[in-house]
Amino acid sequence: MKILGALVVLMLMHSFYDLVDAQGSWQILNRNAGIACMHAAATHYNTLIMLDRTNTGPSQIRLAGGKCRNQPLERILKNDCWAHSVMMNPVSGAVRPLTVQTDTWCSSGQFFDNGMMVQTGGDFEGLRKIRTLKPCPPEGNCDWMELAEPLAKGRWYASNQLLQTGTRQIIVGGRNEPTYEFYPKRRAGEGAYYLSVLDGCCDNLYPFVFLLPNKLLFIFANKDSVSLNWETGKVVRKFPTIPGNPRNYPSAGSAVMLPVSYTTGFTRGEIMVCGGAANGASRTNNVGAACSNNCGRIVATAAAGGWAMENMPIRRCMGDMINMPNGEVLIINGAMNGFQGWGKASNAVLNPVNYNPNAAAGRRFAMWAKTGIPRVYHSTASLLADGRVIVAGSNTHQFYTYTGAFPTELRVEAFSPPYLGANYNAYRPAITGAPIALKYNQVFTMAFTVGVRRGAVTVYQNSAPFTTHSFSQGQRSLHLKTSVPVRAGAGWSMQVTAAPNNSLAPPAWYIFFCVQNGIPSKGKWIKQNN
Structure with missing residues (x-):
């Protein structure tokens, strides 16, 4: 015990x-x-x-x-x-x-x-x-x-x-x-x-x-x-x-x-x-x-x-x-x-x-x-x-x-x-639905599947930097607000609120990750628009 x-x-x-x-x-x-x-x-x-x-x-x-x-x-x-x-x-x-x-x-x-x-x-x-x-x-x-x-x-x-x-x-x-x-x-x-x-x-x-x-x-x-x-x-x-x-x-x-x-x-x-x-x-x-x-x-x-x-x-x-x-x-x-x-x-x-x-x-x-x-x-x-x-x-x-x-x-x-690692396959989410472009403060639905639901689920938004000489130019990461996931058919869905302004996320292509208790999905590229 x-x-x-x-x-x-x-x-x-x-x-x-x-x-x-x-x-x-x-x-x-x-x-x-x-x-x-x-x-x-x-x-x-x-x-x-x-x-x-x-x-x-x-x-x-x-x-x-x-x-x-x-x-x-x-x-x-x-x-x-x-x-x-x-x-x-x-x-x-x-x-x-x-x-x-x-x-x-x-x-x-x-x-x-x-x-x-x-x-x-x-x-x-x-x-x-x-x-x-x-x-x-x-x-x-x-x-x-x-x-x-x-x-x-x-x-x-x-x-x-x-x-x-x-x-x-x-x-x-x-x-x-x-x-x-x-x-x-x-x-x-x-x-x-x-x-x-x-x-x-x-x-x-x-x-x-x-x-x-x-x-x-x-x-x-x-x-x-x-x-x-x-x-x-x-x-x-x-x-x-x-x-x-x-x-x-x-x-x-x-x-x-x-x-x-x-x-x-x-x-x-x-x-x-x-x-x-x-x-x-x-x-x-x-x-x-x-x-x-x-x-x-x-x-x-x-x-x-x-x-x-x-x-x-x-x-x-x-x-x-x-x-x-x-x-x-x-x-x-x-x-x-x-x-x-x-x-x-x-x-x-x-x-x-x-x-x-x-x-x-x-x-x-x-x-x-x-x-x-x-x-x-x-x-x-x-x-x-x-x-x-x-x-x-x-x-x-x-x-x-x-x-x-x-x-x-x-x-x-x-x-x-x-x-x-293979030990985490059951806990790794897979994004099955999300928009291809976003506006600021937009509330959107992210759908995902996962073998075992365990722990908190959240979303991170990462930029695509230019890397040279030990510094990644333009690198940034945002931790976005999400609702509690609910059952949606064979998977799950949650509401995600996009970044509020262009100082946080200048318009560009970003990788969005669905993360369950530290285990990220494969990312989805989404265009952040003004």
């Missing part, structure tokens, strides 16, 4: 899948995707856009149909018949070559409301370029287009965030560029705007940028952060400096905004920043310096308050943080020593770590199954609608190098978290 009582208590305290010793599993999807994936984004057609730089020389996949890229400004191959971008089918693992004309090295991106990827900046001839790709089904032939319109400033190591219209992005920072600008411009001839938090000598590239529920932007660089009214250009609040080490490139921490929930009236925007290189490591070339093991959380929508710190079970830099389908956070990839750069990392972190933000302090982290493939500098991680995480890339060399420590990595893996 004592054992039974303890089990009941555990079921009340934790998600159902925590009750067994399940750590997830790994599967290699493609042993040679042709390119080392530096940038990645999952599309609403359930394909994966993958990008590398163009100035690596030959990749291992040729452009289709004998096509070649003729780029007189290219520094390696001016006549280049090799692809540096591919579209991947994450079910079959098949890849299709895509064509980029200018260098996308350390560039940025974000989807528009119609699903079109806008990809900005890069190096050398790509520094001020804007590229677009309108995704298509796996059997389609969509490809990159380069726009004639340039960025106002060169953007190398910048970050993008979709704004409330769904048709405009803010592009923040870049090497030697402590400014931000908009695409498309808000008026003819509009330029860039200085922002002091982006200024300084180092560790401030690929700034962490989030659109908060209060309509402001949270912008974090190095150790400092501000909230910015992007419409007026006014800095509304300067936050306390985060304790410890620097967090942005090349120190390579990572960040997420924790799920914004109806339980707090969708008003609480809490940012979590984890890991990064040791103080001064990149400036002194201290490649053996131990990476940080701490994380900080701050409520960026509060009028006051500072960082609440806690420690991860393992130190990490160059990790990726992902909002998962059940409101938790996955920390994956990276190294325990060094910083971002060619040959600057050692002691790869092979174990993903799960973080439950709602658990009691000291019980939030869980170590999951390790991979056999190191993923350090220039690696990516992307959440798919089926609940898996696609992990790709890792190239610590200037060119493709297949020998020595951390050789250029062309393999693509899928990590299946414990909730996808």
